[in-house]
Amino acid sequence: KIFITDQCSEAYLNDRKYVLHSWSVQSKVNPPVITGGQGVWFWDEKGNRYMDFASQLVNLNVGFQHPRVVEAIKEQAEKLCYIAPSFANDVRGKLARKIVEITPPRIAKCFFTTGGADANENAIKIARAYTGRHKIISRYRSYHGATYGAISVSGDPRRPPVEPGIPGIVRVFDPYCYRCSFGKSYPECNLECAEHVREVILYENPNTVAAIIMEPVTGSNGVFIPPVEYGRRIREICDEFGILLIADEVMTGFGRTGYWFGVNYFDIEPDIITMAKGCNSGYVPLGIVAVSDRIAEFFDNRMLYCGLTYSGHPLACASALACISVYEEEGLIDNARKMGAVVSAEMAKLKERHPCVGDVRNIGLFGCIELVKDRFTKEPLVPWNGPPGVMAEISKQLWADGLSMYIRWNYMFVAPPLLITADEIRWGFEKIDQALEIADCFVQK
Numbered sequence: 001k002i003f004i005t006d007q008c009s010e011a012y013l014n015d016r017k018y019v020l021h022s023w024s025v026q027s028k029v030n031p032p033v034i035t036g037g038q039g040v041w042f043w044d045e046k047g048n049r050y051m052d053f054a055s056q057l058v059n060l061n062v063g064f065q066h067p068r069v070v071e072a073i074k075e076q077a078e079k080l081c082y083i084a085p086s087f088a089n090d091v092r093g094k095l096a097r098k099i100v101e102i103t104p105p106r107i108a109k110c111f112f113t114t115g116g117a118d119a120n121e122n123a124i125k126i127a128r129a130y131t132g133r134h135k136i137i138s139r140y141r142s143y144h145g146a147t148y149g150a151i152s153v154s155g156d157p158r159r160p161p162v163e164p165g166i167p168g169i170v171r172v173f174d175p176y177c178y179r180c181s182f183g184k185s186y187p188e189c190n191l192e193c194a195e196h197v198r199e200v201i202l203y204e205n206p207n208t209v210a211a212i213i214m215e216p217v218t219g220s221n222g223v224f225i226p227p228v229e230y231g232r233r234i235r236e237i238c239d240e241f242g243i244l245l246i247a248d249e250v251m252t253g254f255g256r257t258g259y260w261f262g263v264n265y266f267d268i269e270p271d272i273i274t275m276a277k278g279c280n281s282g283y284v285p286l287g288i289v290a291v292s293d294r295i296a297e298f299f300d301n302r303m304l305y306c307g308l309t310y311s312g313h314p315l316a317c318a319s320a321l322a323c324i325s326v327y328e329e330e331g332l333i334d335n336a337r338k339m340g341a342v343v344s345a346e347m348a349k350l351k352e353r354h355p356c357v358g359d360v361r362n363i364g365l366f367g368c369i370e371l372v373k374d375r376f377t378k379e380p381l382v383p384w385n386g387p388p389g390v391m392a393e394i395s396k397q398l399w400a401d402g403l404s405m406y407i408r409w410n411y412m413f414v415a416p417p418l419l420i421t422a423d424e425i426r427w428g429f430e431k432i433d434q435a436l437e438i439a440d441c442f443v444q445k
């Protein structure tokens, strides 16, 4: 209420009066009213323009209002807006087939959901049904969604408020090379973070473990890009004990890393891949659980206890087909890789210029600038899961300069739409460069 004045628009007043905002103390919410967007830019009701360096929630991969995706939704809306999941339908079948074609060869069939969290919920159900085991191994610094099961497998601090959550979740340490939980450095570490997973499995009793769920590259907990051998070793460990590997590609899928999927970087084949976000750039809610041939066959003669009213929604499927054809025909995955090199170069310059920059890392257009008070001790500029402190000042300056970034704790994420150009990236980094001067003042001399 403290933000309400005579000048507020009806859109703002309705929002503040009637909308509950995600992950927020409601009285502290003061959202700009967004009225439009095009490509990598969006604007508010006052005419201020912002470059989107976060693709909204790392989902708007083809940018705002891509005409081909908009057209596909319009065409499908005129043809058939909804048909129940029990029927066959042209766009639903076509999309399932397309997903099977672009994922690793082992993937054979798809179950459609409405987003990332329910994709992971259903992946857990499928893994438990297929293996007859109940435990799921996940990582501490992970996020898999906000519904009860998905938040339970997450390690992210958004999870403890809903504890005890669902039973049977076991968490392990992460492949976070900059802050190795084992105090080691790659490659002398001999991948202790992967061997630790094996040890935990032994203590838990391998015959009780259904699956390991992992983001191939950790997303909102800090963009950890593991060594290629890490992914391969986790696959080997799963095979050794008959454990399924679930790759949560909700953020990493559909070109974000410069590969179709994060697992392509490791060159491994998971048993289940969960997807959402970039599958249709968020134009219509959609999630996908893609399963291996063996899992698909298992359900040939058994009940699949999964179902959603909006499973395989025709508008969502049509938008995903159009979005995938944009990735293919406009070379966006290639562009993500090329622009990833521009991001790496710009990040390296920031690290040279700013003592507050502790680490920079990116794979394709998925990057993170990690800020510290002291490069030697690596003390984070603001504490993990603590109040934003100086980071709020940085956000404010970036926003005033027209750059929209996803900032969490001491992490600044770089994840623009995949069609961004080198000049646009450099423009964004100029703004970051200026804003980091605020943070440099907090570095211990």
Ligand code: PLP
Binding pocket: 057, 114, 115, 116, 117, 118, 120, 143, 144, 145, 146, 215, 219, 220, 248, 249, 250, 251, 276, 277
């Ligand atoms: N998995 C990962 C890796 C995510 O980053 C997210 C959302 O950020 C989710 C799952 C949850 O997806 P949704 O918000 O669509 O439920």
